[in-house]
Amino acid sequence: MPDQPPILSNVPDSFPWGVLTRRHPDLIATVRRLVPYPPEVQGALDELRDMDTIPPLPAGARDRAAWQVWSAAYVGQKWLDVPFLWAESYFYRLLLEATGYFGSGPWAGVDPFAPQKSAELDSPDLARDLENLGDLVGAPEQDGLSAALTAALWGNRADLGFRMSDPSAQDRSQVDDLVADDSAELWRLLDGGTENRVHLVADNAGRELVADLVLIDRLLETGRAATVVLHLKPQPYYVSDATVTDLLQVLRRLEAAGGAACGIAGRLGTAIGDGRVRVRAHAFWCTPLTFHEMPSDLVAELGGASVVVVKGDLNYRRLVGDAHWEPTTTFRDLTAYFPAPLVALRTLKSDVAVGVDPDRLAHLEATTPGWRTDGTHAVIHVRP
Numbered sequence: 001m002p003d004q005p006p007i008l009s010n011v012p013d014s015f016p017w018g019v020l021t022r023r024h025p026d027l028i029a030t031v032r033r034l035v036p037y038p039p040e041v042q043g044a045l046d047e048l049r050d051m052d053t054i055p056p057l058p059a060g061a062r063d064r065a066a067w068q069v070w071s072a073a074y075v076g077q078k079w080l081d082v083p084f085l086w087a088e089s090y091f092y093r094l095l096l097e098a099t100g101y102f103g104s105g106p107w108a109g110v111d112p113f114a115p116q117k118s119a120e121l122d123s124p125d126l127a128r129d130l131e132n133l134g135d136l137v138g139a140p141e142q143d144g145l146s147a148a149l150t151a152a153l154w155g156n157r158a159d160l161g162f163r164m165s166d167p168s169a170q171d172r173s174q175v176d177d178l179v180a181d182d183s184a185e186l187w188r189l190l191d192g193g194t195e196n197r198v199h200l201v202a203d204n205a206g207r208e209l210v211a212d213l214v215l216i217d218r219l220l221e222t223g224r225a226a227t228v229v230l231h232l233k234p235q236p237y238y239v240s241d242a243t244v245t246d247l248l249q250v251l252r253r254l255e256a257a258g259g260a261a262c263g264i265a266g267r268l269g270t271a272i273g274d275g276r277v278r279v280r281a282h283a284f285w286c287t288p289l290t291f292h293e294m295p296s297d298l299v300a301e302l303g304g305a306s307v308v309v310v311k312g313d314l315n316y317r318r319l320v321g322d323a324h325w326e327p328t329t330t331f332r333d334l335t336a337y338f339p340a341p342l343v344a345l346r347t348l349k350s351d352v353a354v355g356v357d358p359d360r361l362a363h364l365e366a367t368t369p370g371w372r373t374d375g376t377h378a379v380i381h382v383r384p
């Protein structure tokens, strides 16, 4: 990664400080409220909440050796004094440890965030989205593609972790005028003339994954993609990150909705069955590393893509590096290392900002102090 100090969380009232000191304890309280864990798990969660100093993973944890390498510089330090990106990732790893997710007991494999994810699938907002899918599927080709891309972009705006700490986030109006919009470049890359291989690195379950699946369906149906690889998380992460279990739930929800939604679920089920859509869940996606450190098998796999679509705020931070970049630094320069043509669809929900035109930046700074973190602004960045 280019030489730039990482963002830490030790500036009182800064965005990362709020995540570690407020959002994480709130999250633990929510998990305790929604899942009837036994006393020993509740005790372990309380311990995590009250922990001031970073502990190692316990002996016997299956990925202990890997984390020993990633955490060598940080174990024993205060949470607020280590890189924000690393601290959040390790917090979620410890939360799974506390709930027994990787253990051999009855709570093994139980997603602590499942109740929140399910509630989103039952929400009236999602029901409305699904009812409107007929218009999108029936629209002229490019209109349908553009609408699906927009939905996939804004589906990322209020993930469950974000909404928990900022309940009004969902109701704030989005600023449709994107901070950067390279979408024309994306459609040029996927011009339909060749057998395109698209990879989509997903972010959240629920409404966002629904929108991602609609986009995948449109790409396949219009011939813009011959095949799609959908990258999901191998385990629960950052509250709402999508796993294979979440994918199956979303497909069931689409089926149950009937109409166009059910048609999409049917086509995707067929495409998964005949190999046009492949589902992957690489361990790298749940590591605290930036994408500069992708392992060679993943680099090789992504390197064969016509386009890699990377969703969300966390993935964006991992793409460019979680640092206080000068916002006019170009996305292309920072992602020059990436092994394939790249598209980032991101609603801004953390301090990192790059690829912003100087005039737009001056206007944003003067008029909208929270533009980097309040979920109302978004970018579509392309590095061909």
Ligand SMILES: O=P(O)(O)OC[C@H]1O[C@](O)(CO)[C@@H](O)[C@@H]1O
Binding pocket: 019, 088, 156, 159, 161, 162, 203, 204, 238, 311, 312, 313, 314, 315, 317, 349, 350
């Ligand atoms: O689901 P997304 O878009 O990756 O957003 C998750 C974001 O939430 C946070 O955990 C806190 O806002 C960020 O640090 C992170 O980038």
